[in-house]
Amino acid sequence: LKLEESEVVDQFYSTSIVSMEDLLEFHADLLFQLNSYIDVLRARMKLIRRIADYMMEHDHIVNLEDHSLNYFHLVRHMHKDWAHVLELMEQPLGRSQLLFLKESRPHYPSAWDLEEGSLGIHRMQKTYQLQPKDMVRGLLDGVHHGTRFSTLECFTVARAIYKKHRYHDAVTWLEETLSLYDQASEQTKENYQILGFDVSQANNLYIKGLMHLNRYKDALKAIDRDPKPYLRRLRDRVEMRMMSTIDLPLEKPNPPLTGLQLCCRGGCPYRDMHRLTCSYNTTAAPFLRLAPFKTEILSLSPYMVLYHDVITPLESLTLKNLSKPHMKRRAMVMVNNLKVRPFIDSGRTSNSVWLASHENAVMERLERRVGVMTNFEMENSEVYQLINYGIGGHYKPHTDHFETPQAPEHRGGGDRIATVLFYLSDVPQGGATLFPRLNISVQPRQGDALLWYNLNDRGQGEIGTVHTSCPIIKGSKWALVKWIDELSQPFRRPCNR
Ligand SMILES: O=C(O)CCC(=O)C(=O)O
Ligand SMILES: [Fe+2]
Structure with a gap:
């Protein structure tokens, strides 16, 4: 049994709100076909009605008189006309519409979509009580x-x-x-x-x-x-x-609220104490004197800051539009007895795409901006991941640094020293990024970016950085994640090992 990340599942609607836009169009196409099917049936009905009326006139003639001419009418009529009527009745109807519905079936949402969506609704129910x-x-x-x-x-x-x-x-x-x-x-x-x-x-x-x-x-x-x-x-x-006296174990109907539930609802205790200071950062690079970053320090240890308005609405829109066709569910696959079977990783309901820093002009600009914002070396840094969440979409609590000490050694860049999370959309309800151990939650706002250090001064993983994306109630959450690797940073952030 082996687990690995892959892109096997290409069509997953419930895990990404953006794919729902395609689905709406698709649904409109289906309705159009159904209506045109009805039109075809109606036209056929009208035709048959007309022919039936005509046939009834003949019925009339035959009953009139015992006239041989009339008999001739009847003979011809029965031999010829009814054959055509039968042919008409047998002609299949609305074939193209039927074919469209049949052939598009594989692209309908699947049983997985339904399950994923249902569980998203349930997650929403539980988290927000x-x-x-x-x-x-x-x-x-x-x-x-x-x-x-x-x-x-x-x-x-x-x-x-x-x-x-x-x-x-x-x-x-x-x-x-x-x-x-x-x-x-x-x-x-x-x-x-x-x-x-x-x-x-x-x-x-x-x-x-x-x-x-x-x-x-x-x-x-x-x-x-x-x-x-x-x-x-x-x-x-x-x-x-x-x-019988043996009762099944009873499920408790109302377990106490978890910290996660409280915090996702905005009831995180002492949350505001972490808003330490706000300032304009003008010193990290010369151009910041002209266009300083609005910076809000959320935590000193682990270091965490929220930058405001660091990606413009147009830049966000461009990235979203360019990526839409390539957004995929990154499903885990289970390789078992040589059978590859994608399975739902219920810990993460989103579709995403990898974007290189040289992918396009916006990404190039962003890469430079991240360097200036964070003061980290961007040379040899990781690609970005653009994420769009789905129905009740969430990301379970996790850390961005690797939890097994061996893992970073196998990577060129070592562990992930810091994370920059850009928000490319507002999320009106739900969908906060939450750090349950720090009682910090950040509501996505288009243009903001959150930076935090995953490793402490000694280069060790900081467990306090455990974070989660709360289930979304309303809106489409778009985030762009950049993980900054540790090995390019010896002069930017030396560690005191
Ligand atoms: O979307 C979020 O708020 C968090 C995303 C995240 O934690 C990740 O991609 O590692
Ligand atoms: Fe993360």
Whole structure:
């Protein structure tokens, strides 16, 4: 079993908001095809109506008189015309539209997208302590969004959570699913049925979820409400469980809030004490006297500063536009018995692309700017990574320096002495970069860049720099990361080993 980073998965929608733009266009194309399919059906219906009317006129003639001319009409008509009518009826309809739908199917979002998206929603729920009943109505962490969930979306999320054995949450989402279904009109229910939704399936999962939570009485009630015979058979199982003394271990419904949850919500204790000073940096390079960097020191140890307005909106836009077509999910692949199987790294929901410092004029300018901003040597430095996060997108807590001491030795540049994180977009809700051990969280703002040192004076990894990207609630988070290697810096930041 081996893990490595690769680009095997090329189409991943849920891990990047920017790929959703393509999806919107794609969806519009599909709708266009469906409508034109209906037009074709309608035109055919009109034609058949006309022919049928014409045929009925003949019916008329035959009944009139026992006239041989009329018989001749009938013979000719039946031999000739009906053959053509049959041909017309047999002619396949809307072939090109059908073909379009069929051939584009491989590009539809996959089961993975659905799972990834569902888990993103769940992550959002857990981190920000949201209630499914608020979420389905578009109320997210105190802000009303114009979006609503239908029964179908609710059920998809519920099922994904159930598959992860999070029964308490799955049951809440299933309750929401069933209640949304009850409120739906008869016509909507019919539509759901055409789209493959079976309310008994939802009920079945709900009952099983309740059983996992030892809520047998509620399970029995749910069974009694559903007329499907296979659900009635569950009754025996529930009653048997009820009588047995061995209870399944119960999942705690409300574990205490973690520091991460508190901080992502902006409730980080003492966070403001870390805003030490703000200043204009004019000394690092001569040109800074003309255009100083607005610098906010967030922490002295480990050293961390936030620069304001160091990448212009136009530069951000250019980089985003140039990179859009190349953004990919960097999925991990599992190489197992020679089978290569990409798997969802749920620790990181984003698509990204590597950008070299000589990639284009903007990158060249940025590379010089990073050198001036940080005073680090940019010669031989690493490439940049441009990231766009997805639905409820996040990046689990991690450090940028390597955690195994051997790892840097195998790299030309040694360990990553510092990180510069440019924000290329505002994120209106969620999506902060959080340093839980330092109680520092930074809300992405287009134009800002965060610099921190990953290594201490002795060149050792600084565990305090553990950081995470909080799940995004609203907006599309774009970040550009630059890791600065240690080995080019002996004169810029000598270490006291
Ligand atoms: O997007 C962020 O806020 C953090 C990104 C990050 O930590 C990384 O790419 O190493
Ligand atoms: Fe990082």
